[in-house]
Amino acid sequence: MDGLNESQASTRLIRLHQQVAARRLMPRACRRLNDTIDLIRLRLDVLPEGLYQPVPGLPVRKARRAAGSRSRWTAMEPVVARLGVRTAKDIGSNAGYFPIKLAGLGILVVALEADPRFVRTTTTAVRRNRLDNVAVMALELRTDTLGLLPTTDCTLLLSLWHHLVKELGLETATQLLRGLWDRTDKVLFFDTGEAEMPDSFGLPPMTPTPDAWLTEYLRESCAGARVEHLGRHRAFDADGLPAERALFAVVREPR
16 A cells, blocks of 8 residues: 555554444344344333233233234134235234234235334334334324225224224214225224223113124114124223123125
């Protein structure tokens, strides 16, 4: 090298090699640091209740709704396969269990969630499962945000409708259900709190039985639908006590 003695040239060459090696190691170190931060954040986000769903890829041993989540998926998966679902959205996706299960079938999924804790948890789960077909959307479902949602083959509205009734009233909750159905080409999966929920939720009397009332309600609210009952599955009431809820597949009849 011009103007440099042998020792200086050797030192410069060593430094150059060190810089190149550092550049190669930096992305790996950043990924490790990012993973560590994600896990710390996850531990904080699941306090004090713990994880709600048994999300693959997350190092949390116990999920409060593990059995109910798995039994719902077991009932839903054959319908998804039968109808040839290729795109889906989960409204109120919580920790991302159903979006990740759908994505594992090669389905493109939007996971819609308003709670920042669950947005972070779902994002971490998607990354740890190395999925590139799940979009995590931080958004609250309202009448003024409904138009932002895509039309998909499949929509999941699980354990959310009773919260919509409580917060917005039955009329608006029904309006949102109809709007989601308009953005669903093949099937909408639905369940909700029933008689186990307290009067403060403002749910209508589900007579003669919740199964019968909800079947008729879904038929009336979702034009051109056939309603399939997919069994009753484990859930919890407002106090965390065990309960069961009906799961429905609202299937769009051929036009």
